[in-house]
Amino acid sequence: MRGNTVRVLLPVAAVLALIGVEPDPRRAVIAAWARLEHALGASGLPRRPAETPEEYVARILGRLEVDPGLVHTMTGLYETAKFSQHEVDEGMRESAISALVAIRDELREAALRRRDDQESASEAPTPAVAP
16 A cells, blocks of 8 residues: 555645635635545545445545544535535635645655655564574
């Protein structure tokens, strides 16, 4: 899963850039979710036919060691923006940005941990073979 973690990092950064530029908070949150889903799929982690968007993102980000609460936050914001008539304001956009920053940071930390683990394993002394 390490390679997938690294491949998802760059698209998440692109999602962060998009959400800050879109002038309409509702469209920004919807687009951020769509880009997140697309980034996961493009990283070789496709959505299963029967999965809801939340199930898909939760499954993949869970495998990539991302806090499920962040997925829940993004899902709630997306569902409100996409399906509700309630106002989507700058505070919701900021909440989405905060969740995406945390997702990015957790992905980065997971990738670094895996790299460190691999380096430690390759540096471990080979046990001596008894004669």
